[in-house]
Structure formats: structure tokens, C-alpha cells
Amino acid sequence: MKLDELASAITELAGPIERTEQLHGQLAIHVTPQRWHEVATVLRDHPRLAFNVVTFLTAVDEEADGFEIVLSLWSARRLHRVFVKTVVPRDAARIATLSDVWRGANWCERETWEQFGITFDGHPNLVKLLLPIEFDGFPLRKDFPLMTRELKDFPGEKEPV
Amino acid sequence: MSSTETRHAGMLPGGPGESIQVVVASDEEFETKDMTLSIGPQHPSTHGVLRVVLTLDGEIIKDAIPVVGYMHRGFDKLAEARDYRQIVALSNRHDWLSAFGNEIGVVLAAERLMELEVPARATWIRMLMCEWNRVLNHLMFIGSFGLELGAMTPIFYAFREREEIQALMEMATGARLHYTYCRVGGLKEDLPKGFIQRSASLVKIIRSRMADYEGLLLGNEIFKKRTVGIGRLDPQVALEYGVSGPILQATGVAEDARKTEPYLFYDQVEFDVPVGANGDSYDRFHVLYLRVLESLKIIEQIHSKIPAGPIMPGKMPKNLKPPAGWTYVRTENSLGETGYYVVSRGGTEPWRFKMRTPSFHNVSMIPELLRGVLLPDLISVLGSVFFVVGDVDR
Numbered sequence: 135m136k137l138d139e140l141a142s143a144i145t146e147l148a149g150p151i152e153r154t155e156q157l158h159g160q161l162a163i164h165v166t167p168q169r170w171h172e173v174a175t176v177l178r179d180h181p182r183l184a185f186n187v188v189t190f191l192t193a194v195d196e197e198a199d200g201f202e203i204v205l206s207l208w209s210a211r212r213l214h215r216v217f218v219k220t221v222v223p224r225d226a227a228r229i230a231t232l233s234d235v236w237r238g239a240n241w242c243e244r245e246t247w248e249q250f251g252i253t254f255d256g257h258p259n260l261v262k263l264l265l266p267i268e269f270d271g272f273p274l275r276k277d278f279p280l281m282t283r284e285l286k287d288f289p290g291e292k293e294p295v
Numbered sequence: 296m297s298s299t300e301t302r303h304a305g306m307l308p309g310g311p312g313e314s315i316q317v318v319v320a321s322d323e324e325f326e327t328k329d330m331t332l333s334i335g336p337q338h339p340s341t342h343g344v345l346r347v348v349l350t351l352d353g354e355i356i357k358d359a360i361p362v363v364g365y366m367h368r369g370f371d372k373l374a375e376a377r378d379y380r381q382i383v384a385l386s387n388r389h390d391w392l393s394a395f396g397n398e399i400g401v402v403l404a405a406e407r408l409m410e411l412e413v414p415a416r417a418t419w420i421r422m423l424m425c426e427w428n429r430v431l432n433h434l435m436f437i438g439s440f441g442l443e444l445g446a447m448t449p450i451f452y453a454f455r456e457r458e459e460i461q462a463l464m465e466m467a468t469g470a471r472l473h474y475t476y477c478r479v480g481g482l483k484e485d486l487p488k489g490f491i492q493r494s495a496s497l498v499k500i501i502r503s504r505m506a507d508y509e510g511l512l513l514g515n516e517i518f519k520k521r522t523v524g525i526g527r528l529d530p531q532v533a534l535e536y537g538v539s540g541p542i543l544q545a546t547g548v549a550e551d552a553r554k555t556e557p558y559l560f561y562d563q564v565e566f567d568v569p570v571g572a573n574g575d576s577y578d579r580f581h582v583l584y585l586r587v588l589e590s591l592k593i594i595e596q597i598h599s600k601i602p603a604g605p606i607m608p609g610k611m612p613k614n615l616k617p618p619a620g621w622t623y624v625r626t627e628n629s630l631g632e633t634g635y636y637v638v639s640r641g642g643t644e645p646w647r648f649k650m651r652t653p654s655f656h657n658v659s660m661i662p663e664l665l666r667g668v669l670l671p672d673l674i675s676v677l678g679s680v681f682f683v684v685g686d687v688d689r
Contacts, residue, residue: 158407158622186534190651194638210534210550238536241659264364264688273372283376
């Protein structure tokens, strides 16, 4: 399926979505956080879409705009890919879990939770995955300092000669 | 209710034929307790520090929880504070067995964001290195899996071959483990004189020696007894967990980025994606073995296809500033799908640099594989989910 066809198929089947975006030959759909779980279920279940693989799930810190949650889906049956994106506000960073839609989302959500502090409602086991349990703070947030850069300026900032 | 019966116990004190009384307890009276057993973090079958907490009912594994993170170093955060060219050096360290396969994705992502044209010669050489790296990686696992099951010989053979491949790659890149041979736009240096000839003769040597492994392991009765039918993985479960690479292919799904989403010039070479039938430990190992043969096939085709020409585009800017945007680059690394999701805001450093590694997703599936398996089969199952802990923890 071509990207345009896939985009129109998703808009047709998944109900109202905010917008679609195409960049460098890849398709992203933006949905509201309220429809996150619902859209995911349609993407998995509809035979024309059949997204059965969670490639990854992560977030991007957009500072004042909140956190953009990015889900990458791949259909091993139809051989197409889509990125599902949504934005949650900084002060209320929570969204429904997808670990009941794809079991593979479980670890991805645990990682996103510990790194960004985004809560996944309904997650069966939301505990730290990679970080030590006593670790304080959410390292991938932009306001979390990287100590080596605090102590010494980034050498790449200098203009090369 | 308990009952008392008289049984004949051949070897027990009292001598043959003499009866002893045995008290047989009913299920309600004879309570069993689950036992929690922690394997690792230092265990030879895990190639690094992975801990698995097992819940055992006798010898049967009821549940298994992988505990990861002992080698987490925050790759994503470190990448956000670096130039795209520096990330290349950063990225080939977490999976120390397929360094080149890791760095290729980084430069492909930067090049796609910058819409940079890479010279054909550089792309072919990159492919050649990717495939040699794959052989290097798979030989390590072929050897070590045998070792874990008690066969000492294959690992010595594997390291004999690995040594020669490392010498070959050192010839071009100057490094034995962490190559840092890719540059955004092309390569660090052109191939040295005589590289292709040496590479071609090495393909022949490795291919002839692959038969040894077939005799030592694949056709070995003990090896088969310990792997056939052990740790069966269902293809649907595998897909749901995002499992990729040889583990997925062993379940019968012919999913390979080189075929399904071709990058570099993989659409211009001929090769097959080997698949298994049962998804058990034996199939996983067999697929790994067949992948080596396919890689050798690709390498031979590349030798005759490398054109003359430059290895870097004419003029490169002093500062790499990819325009604002995002992209996801998927590559078929040795152990599965390695991908980079990059968000640029137009600066010299990426805004977000998410690394998707195959081992992370493959290890998250391990509980499904271990449930119901006997404890002595743990090694056979864990060893055949080929993973590198650095690749899990990043």
C-alpha cells in the first residue's frame, strides 16, 4: 500500500484523527490522548491495517508544549509502517497503557515512564526497568542536567578551524 | 488421606527383594512451595550481566522475570549532547559484537535528514562491512552456544575464524572492535590495496569451515537432544513482542529489513531469508548458521559490484546541521532490527535520538519462552535467544 492510500485508509477506519504527516517517505498520524487506546486497537484489529508489531514506543520532550509520545507500528503481514503521535501536557503527563493491546508495549512503557515520568494508566507493572530503584528524577527530560556537560562545555560548540 | 503400602525397593538398604513401607501422602497433605531462584547477574549463559528471577515448582519454571539495566549508560541522553559525527563513535559500543551494524544506522539517519547523496562506492563498501560484521557476530554465538551446552570445541573454531575476519576489518578500518568507519556522507577511508582479494579468499575459507560446525553441532545427537523441541516460540507471540532477527525467523516469519524495507543496495543483491519450522532452540541456532552462509553469498556478490569513485561527497559543511524534522531508520543488524528515531530541530546536536535495539525486545519476550520449561533446559533456551546485554541496557 502506498503512503497516501495508507493515510486515507487510516483516516477512514480509525475515526477522527487530528492530522496526518508525511516526511522522508514515512507516515505519522496525530491523535488526541483521549483516543490513544481506541485508535491503537483499530490499527491492530482491522485486517486492512493489521499492525501486529510494536517497533518502539517512546517520548520526545517538547519543553513547554509537553511530551510527544511516539509509537511506531509495523505490519508484518501487510508490510507497512505508521507512527502514531500524541501530545500530553507537562503537568498532567499520563496516558492509557497499550500493554493490553500489544504485550510488547509493556517494557517500552516502563522505560518511557522511568525516563520521562509519563504515567501509563492501567499498566500492570509500572516499575523502573533500566534505572536503579533509588534513582531520583527523569533523565531524558530536557531540564535534567547531564553533569559532564555542566562541568565542561561541549567541544563541538566551538567553530571548527 | 494418607495410605501405607508395601513396595519392593531394589537398591534400598535391606537388599533386593526386601520390602519397605512407604507412606504415600495425598495432594492436600503434601504441600509444595514455590521457590524463587535468582540466576545472574553474573552467569556464563547471558553474555553480560542479565539477571533472571525464576519461580520454580520443583524443576519446572513457573515464571521468569528478566532484571535488566546493570549496563545502562543513557545512550539517548548522551547522544543529545553530541554532534552527529560523534554519535557514530558512541553508537558502536553498546552492542560490542556488531559495532559496524550499529553505526550504519546513525549515519543513514543523518544523511536522510540532510538529504545527502552518498557515493555508490561508499554504499557498497558499507554493505560489505555490514555483512562481514554479521558473520563475525554469528560466529561468536555459534561458538558460545555450543560452549553453554558443554561442547568446548566449537568456540575455539569460531574464534579462529573470527580472528581472521577481525584482521580483515582492521585492515580497512584500523580497529578490531569499535570500527567508527562510517562518516556522515560516506566513509573514513577507502579500502586498502589488496582488500578485495583477501576478502574473497576469506569467504572461501570460512565457507569450507562452516561444514565443521554442521558436523560438530547441527548433526550432533547430544546437541539435538538438548535443543529440539525446547523453548518453542509462537510466531504471533514473537511479533507482538517486537522480536526480530534470527529469533523471529526461526518461528517461520521471513521478516528481514534487507528484504521488506531495503536500505543501502540490498535490493540489488540476491539472497534468501532462512526460516525455521518449529521456533525451538535448534531452529534458532540453525537459522543463525544459515544466515552466515547467506551473508557470505552477499559478500561474494558485492566484490564484483564495488564501482570506482569517491567515498565521500565533494563538499561537506564544517558543521552538520540537519534541517528540522524527524525520521526513523531501520536496519537489519546481526541480532535483529536496530533502528534510530531521530528528531532534529536544526541544531548540530539532535533534539532526540532514540535507539531501538533488537536485544531489548527479544529479552522482554523471554518469560513467554521460559514458562513451563525444566530448569536444566534454561541454558539451552537463554543461550538460543541470542542477545547482548549492552544492547538491552544501552
